[in-house]
Amino acid sequence: MHIHPLVTDTATLRSLCDRLANADFVTVDTEFMRENTFFPDLCLIQVAGGDEAAAIDPKAAGLDLAPFLDLLTKADVLKVFHAAGQDLEIIYNLTGTTPSPLFDTQVAAMALGMGEQVSYSNLVQSYLGIAVDKGARFTDWARRPLAASQIDYAIGDVTHLAALFPKMVARLKKTGRGAWLDDEMARVCDPATYANDPDIAWQRVRISSRKPEVLGRLKALAAWREREAKAKDVPRQRIVKDETLGELVSGPPKAQADLARFRGLSQTWATNDIGRRLMAALAAAAPLPDAEMPARDAPRPGLSSEGALIADLLKLLLKIRAKEANVAPKLIARNEELDAIAGGVRAGLAILSGWRHDVFGKDALALVDGRLGFVVRDRKLLMTAVEA
Numbered sequence: 001m002h003i004h005p006l007v008t009d010t011a012t013l014r015s016l017c018d019r020l021a022n023a024d025f026v027t028v029d030t031e032f033m034r035e036n037t038f039f040p041d042l043c044l045i046q047v048a049g050g051d052e053a054a055a056i057d058p059k060a061a062g063l064d065l066a067p068f069l070d071l072l073t074k075a076d077v078l079k080v081f082h083a084a085g086q087d088l089e090i091i092y093n094l095t096g097t098t099p100s101p102l103f104d105t106q107v108a109a110m111a112l113g114m115g116e117q118v119s120y121s122n123l124v125q126s127y128l129g130i131a132v133d134k135g136a137r138f139t140d141w142a143r144r145p146l147a148a149s150q151i152d153y154a155i156g157d158v159t160h161l162a163a164l165f166p167k168m169v170a171r172l173k174k175t176g177r178g179a180w181l182d183d184e185m186a187r188v189c190d191p192a193t194y195a196n197d198p199d200i201a202w203q204r205v206r207i208s209s210r211k212p213e214v215l216g217r218l219k220a221l222a223a224w225r226e227r228e229a230k231a232k233d234v235p236r237q238r239i240v241k242d243e244t245l246g247e248l249v250s251g252p253p254k255a256q257a258d259l260a261r262f263r264g265l266s267q268t269w270a271t272n273d274i275g276r277r278l279m280a281a282l283a284a285a286a287p288l289p290d291a292e293m294p295a296r297d298a299p300r301p302g303l304s305s306e307g308a309l310i311a312d313l314l315k316l317l318l319k320i321r322a323k324e325a326n327v328a329p330k331l332i333a334r335n336e337e338l339d340a341i342a343g344g345v346r347a348g349l350a351i352l353s354g355w356r357h358d359v360f361g362k363d364a365l366a367l368v369d370g371r372l373g374f375v376v377r378d379r380k381l382l383m384t385a386v387e388a
Contacts, residue, residue: 001159002052006151008060010067016047016054017067023049025078025103026071027161030087031141031154038229038236040090043141044151048158049077055151059144065094072099080165082106082120082157084188092194100189105161107184108168111177113326124160127167132160177327180355184331196230198223207246210294212287217249219292220285224278240264240278252282311335311342314364316374320383321360332360341368 007013020026026049032040045056045068058065072079072091079099081087083106088098109118114126121132139150172178187193202215202222209215222245229236240248244264253259256279260270269275315338322329333351340349341364351361363383366372373386 001048001162003155003159004052004054006146007054007056008063010062010064013056013063013065014067016052017071019052020047020049020071021074021077023077025049025080025162025165027080027158027165028072028087028099029081029154029157029161030090032086032090033140033142034235036234038233039093040086041142042090042094044146044154046154046158047071048155048162053155053159053162055155057146059142069095073097075101078103080105080161082123082161083117085193088188089194092191096191098189098191098194102185102189103165104185104188105164105168107181107188107331108172110184110328110331111180112168112171112175113328116328116330120157120161124164127164128160130160132156180327180331183350196226198226201226201236205242205245207250209250212290212293214249215288215293217252217282217285218245219288220281221245221249221278224281228274228277239274248278248282253279255279307339307342310368311338313367313374314338314342316381317363317367317372317383318360320381321363325359327359332356333364338364341365 004016007016026047029046030042031044031046032042034040042058045058045065047054047056047068056065056068057063069091071077072095078101080103081099082104084102084104092098105120105123106118109123110116114123121134124130124132133153133156139153141150169178172181199219202219205218205222207214207218221240225236225239225245228239232239241264244262247262247264253262256275257270259265259275259278260267262269265275269278315335318329318333318338322332325332333356337349337351341351346352346365349361350356351364353361363372366385367383371386372383375382375384
């Protein structure tokens with residue numbers, strides 16, 4: 001495979017992407033830093049297709065990434081990633097959409113019995129017999145100039161991926177499991193997964209209170225923090241840590257001067273502009289509506305305590321059937337689907353149709369309806385039919 005010098009100008013990038021557009025598939029990876037910014041700081045892009053590969057420097061002066069971003073949206077070019085989530089977050093932030101069509105080798109590995117989060121290095125070792133050099137994993141990708149060794153390391157990610165992908169496709173065809181990936185790939189590609197909605201940011205903050213007025217203040221302050229962090233392009237925890245946010249909403253300050261007594265806020269918050277904006281967000285907070293309230297009594301939303309126990313039995317059944325099928329449990333069913341079955345839902349669930357029904361769904365219904373039970377024989381946990 002021909003490896004190009006680091007791409008630093010738009011004309012070279014456009015020529016490269018024009019050629020790659022004729023490839024059957026392209027492999028893509030990115031290097032980024034996110035310790036000091038709200039959004040990931042894109043530092044390097046690697047791409048391979050056909051018989052060539054290159055690294056693209058998004059920090060090069062005057063470089064327009066439009067040719068590469070256009071390539072990612074071409075419907076006749078398959079884009080191959082490994083563990084695409086953070087790469088797609090970056091692309092979504094740049095374009096407002098995600099690449100399509102897309103193939104994620106980590107998702108494919110789930111259907112091939114390699115676990116839910118197999119690492120790239122383990123996948124390459126398993127399929128190609130190559131030990132990936134991990135020496136540059138913690139490099140500062142934002143620092144310029146990049147060393148030749150850094151670029152070689154980064155390009156290796158997409159050249160190995162280009163060799164790996166056809167082998168995985170062949171094994172998927174042999175096992176007949178290609179269609180098993182469709183739903184999970186759709187989740188990975190869904191732009192909504194990467195949208196940053198300040199109004200739901202509060203759901204990521206853990207506090208013990210379930211009082212509507214406290215949670216309403218949490219929703220208001222968490223949304224305020226998202227907007228502040230985004231505007232300043234700093235990590236949200238640099239604005240206010242979660243622990244301090246919890247204290248602010250549990251025992252809110254009556255006046256801005258009171259901010260000085262909160263651990264995690266400097267004395268200047270008592271008089272500065274950001275302190276005033278925090279107080280304004282608190283003043284505008286309303287109690288959380290009933291429709292948004294987390295469940296109080298049930299261990300899980302919508303489930304009684306008995307239903308939660310049934311859901312736990314379904315998890316055990318899922319582990320058994322996933323092991324038998326040699327597939328990652330996450331590819332078959334998610335916890336919310338198990339909760340739905342345990343709560344009496346019998347329609348509109350992916351596990352009740354197609355291959356998921358055959359592998360797990362039919363037995364899940366049998367277990368919930370009392371037609372299937374657990375037994376231990378020869379120190380092994382098995383399933384057995386239950387006589388009426």
